[in-house]
Each structure stands twice: as structure tokens, then as C-alpha cells.
Amino acid sequence: MASRAMLKKLVPCTGRVSHNVQKSTLRAFSTVKPSQQQQEPIKNEQVNPAEALKDLVPPSNVELKKPIWRSVAEAAEPITPYNMSIGRLLAAGLHLGHSTSLWEPATLPFIFGTREGISIINLEHTLVYLRRACNVAREVAYRGGNILFVGTRPGFQDLTVDAARRCEGYHVSAKWIPGTLTNAQQVLGRHATPDPNDPGRAAETFKPDLIVLLNPLENNIALSEAQLNMIPVIAITDTDYDPRRVTYPIPANDDSIRGVELVAKVISTAAKDGMLRRKQLLDKKDKESRFIRGERQL
Amino acid sequence: MSSFLLRRGLFTSSVIANTASKNLTARSAVIQTVRFASTRQQPQQQPFQQQQQDNIYEVREKPQSLSYFTGNYKYNDLLIELDALHKTFADWQGETTLGEQDIGTPDQQQSNAWKLRDKMEQMLEIPLKTSQWRKIVLHLNTLASLPKPLPAPVEEVLRPYRRYDQQQQTGSTGSSSKTLDALGRAYAVGRRKESSARCWVVEGDGQVLINGVSINDYFQRPVDRDEVNLPLEAIESKDKYNVWALVNGGGSTGQAQAIKLGVGRALLTHNPELKPILRKAGCITRDPRVVERKKEGQRKARAKYTWYVT
Numbered sequence: 344m345a346s347r348a349m350l351k352k353l354v355p356c357t358g359r360v361s362h363n364v365q366k367s368t369l370r371a372f373s374t375v376k377p378s379q380q381q382q383e384p385i386k387n388e389q390v391n392p393a394e395a396l397k398d399l400v401p402p403s404n405v406e407l408k409k410p411i412w413r414s415v416a417e418a419a420e421p422i423t424p425y426n427m428s429i430g431r432l433l434a435a436g437l438h439l440g441h442s443t444s445l446w447e448p449a450t451l452p453f454i455f456g457t458r459e460g461i462s463i464i465n466l467e468h469t470l471v472y473l474r475r476a477c478n479v480a481r482e483v484a485y486r487g488g489n490i491l492f493v494g495t496r497p498g499f500q501d502l503t504v505d506a507a508r509r510c511e512g513y514h515v516s517a518k519w520i521p522g523t524l525t526n527a528q529q530v531l532g533r534h535a536t537p538d539p540n541d542p543g544r545a546a547e548t549f550k551p552d553l554i555v556l557l558n559p560l561e562n563n564i565a566l567s568e569a570q571l572n573m574i575p576v577i578a579i580t581d582t583d584y585d586p587r588r589v590t591y592p593i594p595a596n597d598d599s600i601r602g603v604e605l606v607a608k609v610i611s612t613a614a615k616d617g618m619l620r621r622k623q624l625l626d627k628k629d630k631e632s633r634f635i636r637g638e639r640q641l
Numbered sequence: 642m643s644s645f646l647l648r649r650g651l652f653t654s655s656v657i658a659n660t661a662s663k664n665l666t667a668r669s670a671v672i673q674t675v676r677f678a679s680t681r682q683q684p685q686q687q688p689f690q691q692q693q694q695d696n697i698y699e700v701r702e703k704p705q706s707l708s709y710f711t712g713n714y715k716y717n718d719l720l721i722e723l724d725a726l727h728k729t730f731a732d733w734q735g736e737t738t739l740g741e742q743d744i745g746t747p748d749q750q751q752s753n754a755w756k757l758r759d760k761m762e763q764m765l766e767i768p769l770k771t772s773q774w775r776k777i778v779l780h781l782n783t784l785a786s787l788p789k790p791l792p793a794p795v796e797e798v799l800r801p802y803r804r805y806d807q808q809q810q811t812g813s814t815g816s817s818s819k820t821l822d823a824l825g826r827a828y829a830v831g832r833r834k835e836s837s838a839r840c841w842v843v844e845g846d847g848q849v850l851i852n853g854v855s856i857n858d859y860f861q862r863p864v865d866r867d868e869v870n871l872p873l874e875a876i877e878s879k880d881k882y883n884v885w886a887l888v889n890g891g892g893s894t895g896q897a898q899a900i901k902l903g904v905g906r907a908l909l910t911h912n913p914e915l916k917p918i919l920r921k922a923g924c925i926t927r928d929p930r931v932v933e934r935k936k937e938g939q940r941k942a943r944a945k946y947t948w949y950v951t
Contacts, residue, residue, distance in 0.1 A: 486697055491710055504707070504721060513710050520712045530712055534768075549704045628698055 415604045422608045423616075424477040429466045432473075436599040437606070438464045440582030449585045453594035462582040464594050472593045473606065476577045477613035479591055480553060484510060484617030485624075488552030492607065493565055495519060496558050498600045503557065506607040510614035513551065515565075524550055524568040550574065555610055557603050560584050579606055715767045716777075723780040723798075730795060735788030753785045754804040764801060819910040827910035831902030833928055836891030840903030842911065845883030847873075851900065852887055865897035872905040875922035876915050882908070902927060 415435060420426050432438065440446070440454065440462035455465035483490060490512035494503035500516040507514035515523075522530045527548035535546030554569050556562055556578040566588065569576050578589040579597045586592035596602050704710075708717035756764060758774040769777075781802055784795055791799070821827055826843040849856045849869065860866050873879045884904055888896045905924030909916060919925050933942035940946055 487699070487701060489703060507707055513704070513707060515708075515711050517711060517717065523710055523712070531709070534713055534715070547702075549702075549709065551710065625698065625700070 415601045424613045432466045435602040435605045437595040437602040438466050439596045440464050445583045447585050450582045469595050476591045480610050480614040481617035483553045484614040485621050490553045491551035492555045494557035502604040502607050506611035509611040519565045521564045524572050733787050755802050756804050827907035829903045829906035831899040833898040834891050834895035836895035836899040838888035838899035838903045840907050841885045842907035847880040849884045868897040868901045872924040
């Protein structure tokens, strides 16, 4: 590999590379040995394969690769939308789709191929759609919107709550009660504390401005309620789910808990970013208005 | 359009005017009924882009709880809190040394008496269904099954959920109104069927007198004698207590078992810690069985008249 010293030599003020430098760099980059270098002829004796491959085996003091179940929780690199790469998605198992016999043909654009009877999701698309979803979450949070994380599978409870807590959003990690949005007065309003000044009045209910669905396959009711209320939905759509049903699909594996944890963490980090920027914006506006008032008083 | 139709004479001007005005009202109705995700009333005359720019600085009211959209959010928050507490102390090792290990009385070992559903509802001020109460109890049990002694924050959290909290505190100081009298006698009443026995148990050398007569003269059957001696034999103090019993009503078996119950209760006054032993021996429970009444249309309580085919 070329060293920095070598590279510096390649930028002289004349703009031309000197002949000697050219030769040395060529020697470094070229796989073909130049004829000036006399290589020793290969001996005819038996080459021990263990000896030959010794350099490929890592030394024993090096840490073994972390198992998948810890790869997200104890990641050395922070999990933000700016640090996402296909390698990290692969490590979390997000490329593993469902069996080819159960596939949804509408997911064809997102499928890289099939192997061992399952469809493999093209992670290039996953990355792009994940970044788009992060942008949506960031902008909604920047404008002060409520973000609701819905993950109702038994293993998703902790990660949904964590994601919600991180960006000051909301979560549904047990059952989605039908009518949460369409019958909010009865489902949500009955638990609200009545106003002390006006006890007879119906309680005010709230709706989310963005829903992040981590398992849309089991949450048809949540999806249709969101559609009725014109709430955009981000969802992890696997190869057995039609991605056109949600507003912002993320084609990825919805079965792997670590994979879903990664996606939820990334989206909630983006939302937190937006939330903090909004706080800065409001702070700035507040300071400006106080400054202006101060001037007026003088 | 309207002038053309007028010239053709197909519609009168009033009809055309009506249809035109209807279209206008329909359009304005459409603008008014556009709904946005938030429940806030939007100003109706501004175009959409203008609305977006104006509202970015607006601070809307938001629900306070993280679990607002789960419905019963207080219940959900409680479960999350208990879960988080368990996670914090998941690696807790009890701090008892070998010598001082107190396993506790058999009552305390496995059974945690938690408040029942209605009392817990009251205490928490959260409406609870039975399935929800059961889930809370599950979480409480996992917390309580950490190695003893429990960490202080866990104990503090669990205390308001325990049943009989005040009674346990006062019970240990001995507020049960049964005490020995001035002469060291414990008095108790036992009943079985139609018999009732008044028993006085005092520390002595093992005499048993029933209606002023020794036990062997009063009860001829060994079965009845064994019943009377059962409580003292269960605690292996046959020669440490004297029993004076006055019994009336019923027959021999009823009287014997009534005395057994009375003596058992009197012994509890002497020493309350004997309760599990006496309970195992069967001297604590009042046998509720009595003669069943005869019913009309039947020969006896259960026996029916013979059914004839005629």
C-alpha cells in the first residue's frame, strides 16, 4: 500500500511525477513483479499448508467477534443514521427475508435474490429507505410532533420502550387497543384525570403525528386507524408484507430482535436529534424576544 | 355555461342560480371539514404552506405519560417501573452470613400475601381487571423472590402492596385479647355437633377432669379418650398441663371432640407459636358438620320414598 510519504512525492510543484517515484509506486501497486527484481524460484519440496496459512489466523489474544445478541446493545460505534452502513445492517441480520413460498410479489424490487429457500433483501435499498425514514422522524420531531413507536411482539417490549424514551415519544408495546385513534374518547379519554374546575367536561385526547410500526403484519388495525386519521406510518416490511400499504416502508427482516432493535434505535436517535434542534430553535426565539423586549424597555 | 342553457330555454335562471350556489357551499364545506392529525382547530382561510410556517413555533400540549396510547397508561407505567426495578437488581446476592441465616417461619417462606384486586385498585387508584391484577402480582413475586435480605429500594416499593400490613405490626406486640388470668389459667370454648365444652388449661402435672370426673371414668371408649388427649400429645407436653373441662349437650363423640377443640384453643393462649403443629394435628378447626334437616316429600334428609311404576 502506498504510504503518505509516497503520496506526497506525487504532488510536486511542477505537476509532473518524477521518473524514480513512478517506478517505486508502480512496484508497490503492481501485482506483477517487474523483470528487474529477480524472484527466487519456487522449490520443489512440499509446502506445509499450516505454515503457509499461519498469517491468516488471527492471534489468540485478539477478542472474538461479539455474538449478535450483544452487537447492538454494546456497539463500539454509536448507532446514528450517519453511522449506518450495509455491513452493520448485515451483522444485525436485516437481510434475511421469509421463505420464498410465502413471499409477497410486491416486494420484488427489494429482493436481492434467494438462498436456502428464503428471500434475501437487498440492503442497499434498506439503507436508503431507512435514511428516508430517519429524515421523516427528524423533521416531525423538529416541528414538535408526537412520535408513537408500536412493537407488539413479546420480545420487542424493551426496545420499543427504550426507543420511545430516547426521543420523548410514546410507545405501545403490549396490545394495540382497537379504537385508540378512532374511538379515542372511550379508549383514552376514560383514563384521563378530569379537570378540577370543570369535572363534567369530556377529557381532551391526543393523536400521534407519526407512527413507527415494528411489526405491521400483526397490526392491521393500527395501520387502518392511522390511515383513517391521515397519520403517516413508518414500518419494517419483510418479504411477506406489501410495502405499498404503509407510507414509508423499510424493507428489512422483522423477525430478528437485534435487527429491529437497530432500526428502532436509529429512528429514535434521528427523532431525538430533531427534538433537540427544536429545543434550540425555541430557546433562540425566546432569547430573541426577550432581547427585543429589553431594548424596548431601555 | 349558464347563459348557453338559458338561451336554449332548458333551465330557468332560478334553477341555474340554485345549482351554482350549491356548488359554492359544497366547496366551502370541503375546506371546513379537512382534519389534521392533531385535535387542535386549524384556522380555515390560510393556504397549507402558510399554515406550516406559522405553526413551527407553536408549543402544543402533549400527553404526559410515555404509555399514553396504551390505554390504561398508569397500569402500563407501573409494569414498566417494576420491570426496570427488577433489571437494576437482577444480580443481587443476599448479604446474610452463614451463622445468622434466618429461614423464617414456614408461613413467611414462600407465600407473599399481596393485597387483593379491590384493595390494590383502591391503593393505586388505577382501574384493574383480574388479569391485570394477576400480572402485577407476577411482577411483585419476581421482585420478592430475589435473595434475602431484599435491597432497601425494593422493600420500600413492595411494602404498600402487602396485605395485613398493620395487623402484622400490631400482632407481634400481642394485641390478641386472649391472656392467662391471675391464676395462670387459659380459658377457651370448643363446640362440636350439639356439645359445647368450656376448658381451663393451666400448668400442672397432667391431670384431666371432665365435669369433675376423671377422663377414664367419663369416657369409656378409648377413641374418645384419645381425642381428648390429642392436643397435649401433639405438643408432647402431656405431663405439663392440667385440664378442667365442663361439657354438656350431645353424645360421647361430640363431647370428646368439643373438649379437643377447647383444649387446643386454650393451649394457643399459652403459646401462640404452637399453631402450625396443632393445626396439623387437627385441633384448631371447628368441625362445622351438623345433622342435616329432614325435607318434606322425602323420608329423611337425603333418603327418598321408593319410586313405584304404576
